[in-house]
Structure formats: C-alpha cells, structure tokens
Amino acid sequence: MFEHLKEKPADKIIALGQAFREDPRETKIDLGVGVYKNPEGVTPVMRAVKAAEKRLWEEETTKSYTALAGDPAFTGAMADLVLGDAVPRENVATLATPGGTGAVRQAFDLVRMANPGARVFVSDPTWPNHLSILAYLGVEVVNYRYFDSATCAVDFDGMMADLEGVRAGDVVLLHGCCHNPTGANLTMPEWRAVVERLNAAGALPMIDIAYQGFGDGLEADAAAVRYVAANCPEVLIAASCSKNFGIYRERTGILMAVMQEAGLRTLTQANLAYLNRQTYSFPPDHGARLVSMVLTDDTLRADWQAELEDVRQGMLKLREQLAAELQRLSGSDRFGFIAQHRGMFSRLGATPEQVERLRADHGIYMIGDSRINIAGLNDKTVPILAKALIDAGV
Ligand code: PMP
Numbered sequence: 001m002f003e004h005l006k007e008k009p010a011d012k013i014i015a016l017g018q019a020f021r022e023d024p025r026e027t028k029i030d031l032g033v034g035v036y037k038n039p040e041g042v043t044p045v046m047r048a049v050k051a052a053e054k055r056l057w058e059e060e061t062t063k064s065y066t067a068l069a070g071d072p073a074f075t076g077a078m079a080d081l082v083l084g085d086a087v088p089r090e091n092v093a094t095l096a097t098p099g100g101t102g103a104v105r106q107a108f109d110l111v112r113m114a115n116p117g118a119r120v121f122v123s124d125p126t127w128p129n130h131l132s133i134l135a136y137l138g139v140e141v142v143n144y145r146y147f148d149s150a151t152c153a154v155d156f157d158g159m160m161a162d163l164e165g166v167r168a169g170d171v172v173l174l175h176g177c178c179h180n181p182t183g184a185n186l187t188m189p190e191w192r193a194v195v196e197r198l199n200a201a202g203a204l205p206m207i208d209i210a211y212q213g214f215g216d217g218l219e220a221d222a223a224a225v226r227y228v229a230a231n232c233p234e235v236l237i238a239a240s241c242s243k244n245f246g247i248y249r250e251r252t253g254i255l256m257a258v259m260q261e262a263g264l265r266t267l268t269q270a271n272l273a274y275l276n277r278q279t280y281s282f283p284p285d286h287g288a289r290l291v292s293m294v295l296t297d298d299t300l301r302a303d304w305q306a307e308l309e310d311v312r313q314g315m316l317k318l319r320e321q322l323a324a325e326l327q328r329l330s331g332s333d334r335f336g337f338i339a340q341h342r343g344m345f346s347r348l349g350a351t352p353e354q355v356e357r358l359r360a361d362h363g364i365y366m367i368g369d370s371r372i373n374i375a376g377l378n379d380k381t382v383p384i385l386a387k388a389l390i391d392a393g394v
Contacts, residue, residue: 012128013367020365028363029381031372034180034344036214036243036311039378046246048304052293060289065282068273070096070254074288077295078254081218082209082239086226090262093269095276096283098251100210100240101129106255106275107206107236108137111171113271120206121163121172123147125347125369127180127208130173144172147182152337152349154184160197168202171236174228176209177221178343181371185215185342191224195231205232210240213308214315215342218244229258241291243344244308250287311375315344318377325386347371350394362388370394 016032035043045053069075075094083092097103111118120139122130123146134141142165145158166172174194179185186194198205205228212221229235234257241252257268276283294300319339326335338346350358350370358364364385366372377385 016365016367019359023363023365025363027384029365029376029385031364031366031376031385034243034373035248036246036344036375037373038311038375039314041376041378043248044246046304046307048294048300048307049245049247049290051303052290052297052300055293056286056289066285068276068282069094069269070283071285071288071292073292073296075254077292078239078241079256081295082212082222082225082237082254082256083229083258084219084222084226086230087258088262090265091259093257093259093265093272095255095272096288097238097253097255097276098280098284099242099248100208100238100253101133102251102283103238103240103253103255104130104208105133106272106279107238108133108139109275109279110236110255110257110271111204111206112137112139113275115169117169118204119167119170121166121170121203123159123173123175123179125181126173126175127210130208142170146179147184147347149347149349152182152184152347153340154186154190156186156190160193163194163197163201166198166201166203170201170203171206172198172203173206173208174224176207176212176225176237176239177215178211178345180210180343181345181347181367181369183341183343183346184337186224188223188227191227195228199232204234204236206236206238208238210238211243211343212239213244214312214344217312218305218308232258233260234258241287245287245291245294245304247287247290250290251284252287252291315374318374318382319346321379321382322374322377322386325383326389329386329390344373344375345371346374348389348394350389350392354392354394357392358388361392364388 013033020030037043079092097106119142120134121142121144124143144162145155148155207225215221237256239254242248294304323335323339348370352368355368355370
C-alpha cells in the first residue's frame with residue numbers, strides 16, 4: 001500500500017534549519033526558524049514557567065483526562081489574556097489545541113463543516129503552513145495583496161482593493177500582530193476599515209495571533225483582536241502560547257469562536273469539542289496547565305510579564321541597531337522599515353539570489369523570501385549582517 005504514497009515537499013523552514021546545523025563554519029548565523037533566542041543563542045525556559053513546572057510536579061495528584069475542549073482554567077485564562085473585556089464570555093466558545101497550529105487547523109475544519117463553499121482569503125505572503133493546511137483540507141484560497149516590496153510596508157490600498165472581492169460567508173485570515181513573515185502590520189484605523197469592509201460583505205474574520213507580547217506589549221498587541229471581536233458578528237481566533245510562554249514543544253494553543261448571538265454558543269462549543277474528539281481526543285494538558293498557573297498567580301504572572309517585556313525590548317533594540325547600522329553603511333534611510341516592523345520577523349526585500357549569496361559567502365541563513373528572525377541576532381552579529389547585506393547588493 002505504501003508504494004502508492006506521493007512524495008511530499010519538505011518544509012522549507014525546517015530544511016533550512018537542517019542545512020544550518022550541517023554547515024561547519026563557526027561564523028555562521030541562523031536567522032531562519034521562528035524560535036526566540038537570547039543573545040547567547042539559547043531558547044530559555046522562562047523563569048515563571050520553570051517555577052510553575054516545579055509546583056506542578058509537587059502538587060499534581062492525577063494525570064487522568066481533562067475535558068475534550070481543554071481545562072476550563074486554561075481556556076478561561078487565555079480568553080482573558082487575548083480578549084480582555086472586549087466580549088462577554090457567554091459569547092465565546094473555546095477549544096484547547098496542540099499549539100497555535102492545532103487551533104488554525106481546527107478553525108479551518110470548523111469553517112469547512114459550517115460552510116463547505118467558504119473561500120479563505122489570506123495575505124500574500126502569509127505563514128506557509130496556513131496555505132498547506134488549507135490545501136490539505138481542500139479549501140479554496142484567495143490571496144489578497146499585503147506587502148509592498150518596494151517600501152517593505154503594508155500595501156493597504158492593494159489589500160482593500162482585493163478585499164472588494166470578498167463574498168458573504170467567506171473567511172478572511174488576518175494576523176493579530178507581528179505579521180509572519182513580513183513584520184509589517186496594520187494600524188488601528190486600517191483595522192477599522194477592514195472590519196467595516198468585512199461586515200459590509202458578510203464575511204467572517206479569522207485572526208491568527210501567535211506573538212502577543214512580542215510587538216508593542218501584551219495589551220497593545222491584543223488591541224486589534226479585541227476590536228474585531230467586539231465589532232463583528234462572528235470571529236475565529238487562533239492563539240499560540242509557543243512564543244510568549246516559550247513552551248514550543250509542549251504544544252499549547254487555543255481556538256476561540258466569538259459570536260454576538262450568544263444562543264449559538266452551545267452548538268458551536270459542541271462542534272469544537274467534536275473536532276478535538278475526531279482528531280486526537282483530549283488536547284495536551286502540561287503546557288496548558290503551566291499557562292493557567294502563570295496567568296492566575298500574581299507573583300508568577302508579574303515575573304512572566306517582566307521577562308516577556310525584556311524579550312520584546314531586546315528585539316526592538318536589535319531592530320534599531322540593525323536599521324542604524326544599515327543607514328550608516330548605505331547612507332540612506334531605505335532600511336528604516338526594520339525599526340518600524342514589529343515582532344520576531346522582518347522581510348528585508350532581498351532577491352532569492354541575494355539570499356543564496358548571503359548563505360554561500362557569509363554563512364548567513366534566512367528564509368528564501370528574505371525573512372529574518374531578529375532574535376537570531378546579537379550585538380556582535382548585527383554589524384556582520386549589515387555589512388553582508390550591503391556587500392550582497394541588497
Ligand atoms: N501562526 C503563525 C503565524 C505562526 O508563525 C506560528 C508559529 N510559527 C503559528 C501560528 C503556530 O505555532 P505553534 O503551533 O508552534 O504554536
């Protein structure tokens with residue numbers, strides 16, 4: 001039977017990580033995979049998470065199953081973190097999932113179940129896994145313009161023109177903050193215009209938020225999601241705990257379905273639980289439990305927020321250093337966008353040939369579309385990258 005299987009394309013980001021590990025050069029720099037690294041190149045376990053793990057080991061008395069939709073302490077704490085007081089909780093159905101990817105997958109599956117004809121509009125570019133999951137599920141994808149590669153900013157006019165094509169029942173996928181892969185984000189007035197457009201068309205916004213706290217701060221990064229949740233009849237929100245809690249391998253995420261019509265909550269909640277049951281039954285609990293412990297304990301939460309803020313400030317400083325160094329070397333402001341972008345990524349606007357030259361000549365690894373992980377840099381490597389970019393003619 002297995003001989004009938006078809007070759008699958010390797011995930012480009014994972015393949016790049018492998019190529020980096022196999023590169024013997026000591027001076028190599030990894031700006032590829034989207035994992036936070038401190039200036040020493042380490043992805044640390046956050047202090048509050050470590051403390052919660054210790055407490056959990058001491059206090060946990062059973063590892064029996066939780067609930068199909070996840071532990072309510074987790075889903076409640078995450079709904080608070082993402083939604084604040086934007087919507088009453090009786091208007092929100094929640095589902096714990098393995099990572100943000102699990103939430104994205106279950107969201108697309110829910111869309112397909114509710115409206116098999118729905119098309120999903122995605123930004124061009126978007127996180128490649130959005131596209132491959134949609135292709136796997138057989139959902140029709142429509143691209144909307146998002147990134148202006150001349151200015152490395154959002155092409156808002158292009159985006160709005162393309163959203164004119166949205167029909168009732170379509171889903172429009174938006175990145176809540178820290179757009180991956182570009183780093184370019186909508187302003188609040190732009191979010192308001194998008195909401196107006198989607199509401200006029202009868203389309204449903206789906207927000208993927210995987211980097212809350214990495215851009216302008218925990219609250220600021222949730223402002224757009226909260227605005228959309230409060231102002232649209234129905235919204236899907238996929239949130240990841242991988243980055244902001246640093247618990248990547250624990251696979252912790254949540255899907256929220258927000259509806260103005262609270263009468264639909266029970267039906268929606270039952271469908272969400274059904275999706276988990278069919279896919280993997282109970283969602284993983286360890287990471288979720290750590291998250292709810294950190295979020296509901298004042299001391300742990302304060303320490304987590306302080307560490308997350310240090311992470312955010314560190315990335316902002318690297319952005320400013322890189323933009324300043326490139327300005328010095330190029331004598332122009334054309335790299336100013338690096339300091340304007342937010343989150344872990346920036347798309348630099350280099351050609352695939354330039355990206356390849358950076359890898360071959362300098363051992364600098366970035367994604368083929370010239371996305372860099374800012375957290376892969378430190379004080380020493382910022383000037384090296386800046387010089388290499390200029391040398392490569394970027
Ligand atoms: N959405 C986006 C836009 C992402 O960048 C990521 C992480 N790469 C995810 C979702 C999901 O991450 P995870 O499954 O590791 O939580």
